[in-house]
Amino acid sequence: MKSFGIKPNNVTYTTLLPGLCDAGKMTETRGILKEMAMRRIAPKDNTIFLKLLNSHCKAVDLKAAVDVLDAMIKLSIPTEAGHYGILIENFCKAEEYDQAVKLVDKVIENDIILSPQSTLEMESSAYNPVIQYLCSHGQTGKAEILFRQLLKKGVEDPLAFNNLICGHAKEGTPDSAFEILRIMGRKGIPRDANAYRLLIESYLRKGEPADAKTALDSMIEDGHLPDSSVFRSVMESLYEDGRVQTASRVMKSMVEKGLTGNMDLVAKILEALLMRGHEEEALGRIDLLISSQCNVNFDNLLSILSEKGKTIAALKLLDFGLQRDCDIDFKSYDKVLDALLAAGKTLNAYSILCKIMEKAGVTSWKSYEDLIKSLNQEGNTKQADILSRMIKGDDKSHENKKGKKKASVAA
Known part of the structure; x- marks a missing residue:
């Protein structure tokens, strides 16, 4: 044709290019595309560019694929999200992430995904690898901008969501991660246990144990079972922050889930509850521990409370x-x-002594006489008389009760 002075037109190019792609003659297609761009002749069918992009990528000639996109721009042919997606996907496969990120920048800056004329969408095989890369390399903010544009187009990809959560958590922006979790919750999208764990760790690193506890609760409500190390981290952080009752609630949740480790921390929480006057809460937790076959060191707790005057x-x-x-x-x-006698709580001492003698028999306590004397001085003569007769009456039923009563063994 050229030798006879006949110039190819758009029909010629439209007919020839697909056949060259199918035959794998990519060098020839590059020459023809360059000629088209130079002559400003666009093909009749714009899907040819999609075929050219895929063919060059299949031939692992990504530079030629980028040239296809440049030719489209020169010919004023709309570049759509799907065109960029093919390049982004293949640059990620080739581990040329810098090139993929440059293309992402163009997509974001030009609102290509949100273009009302766009009919060719970006596939998950393109956006997921680049989002994962961005979230793993300190660029979660950019990844979120990209994904929020996709979200407006109806994309609700769990993998992308969870990668964003992990990325924000690693970068120390857990509030942003938690906002992603809320969006997922509203849309009913499954949330990954590892994403929750990273979010909790991020809050703890920032010194925000209350928020970590909220994230832990959300994790449990979502049907995930945190391992004991997650429970311990949250409990320990809350305890050290002085939030003993909140730590106690985490402990309760942990035990109810059948995780019965970290007893050293559990003992500290019980002690702190009792020391702060939260006796009923502490006793409720102890009851739960006993019913869960966990050891509770009563002797240690009683010794500490007595020594510190928490009678x-x-x-x-x-x-x-x-x-x-x-x-x-x-x-x-x-x-x-x-401790009770020293604090002047003689009636309390009398009452508990009677229970001790009823349950365990006569003790070796050496201050009976002092208690009886104090009861008489305070006008509690009836109690003093009963106690005196109990001690001096050589009650055989009490003497026969030797040793300890055992239920759950106190470690």
Whole structure:
């Protein structure tokens, strides 16, 4: 044709280019495309450019594929999200992520995804790898801009969502990650357990244990079971931040889920609850631990409470242990009684001593006489008389109750 001076037109190019692609003659297609761009002749069928992009990528000639996109721009042919998507996908496959990110920048800057004329959408095989790369390399903000544009087009990809959460968590912006979680929740999109774990860790690194606890609750509500290390991290952070009751609620959740480790931290939380006057809450937690076959060190708790003058807490804990026949050493009885007597709480001392004698028999406590004397001085002569007769009456039924009453063994 050219030798006879006949110039190819758009029909010629439209007919020839697909056949060259099918025959794998990509060098020839590059020459023809260059000629078309130079002569400003566009083909009749714009789907040819899609075929050219795919063919060059299949031949692993990504530079030639980029030239196709440039030719489209020169010929004023609309470049759509799908065209960029083919290039982004193949640059990611070739691990040329810098080139993929440059294309993402163009897509974002020119609002290509949101173009009302766009009919060729970007596939998940394109946006997921580049979003994962961005989220793994400190560019989660850019990844989120891209994905929010996709979201407006109706894309609701769980993998992309979870990658954004992980990226924000790693970069120390857990609030942004939690906002993504909320969007997923509203749309009913599955949320990954690992994304929750990274979010919790991110809040803890920022020194925000209350928010970490909120994320933990959301994780559990979503049907995921955190491992004991996650529970421990949240409990420990809350405890160190002085949020003992919140730490206690996390402990309750952990035990109810059947995770019974981290007993050293559990003991600290129980002690702190009792020391702060939250006796009923502490006893409720102890009851849960016992029913879950967990060990509770009553002797250690009673000793600490008695030494620090927390006599009412010690009294309630001892009474709880006696009612449930828990394993408590006689020395612990004596410490509580001594503390009550020293604090002038003679009626309390009398009441718990009667229970001790009823449950465990006569103790080796040496301050009976001091208690009887104090009861008389305070006008509680009836109680003093009863206690005196109990001690001096050599009650055989009490003497025969030797040793300890055992239920759940206190470690």
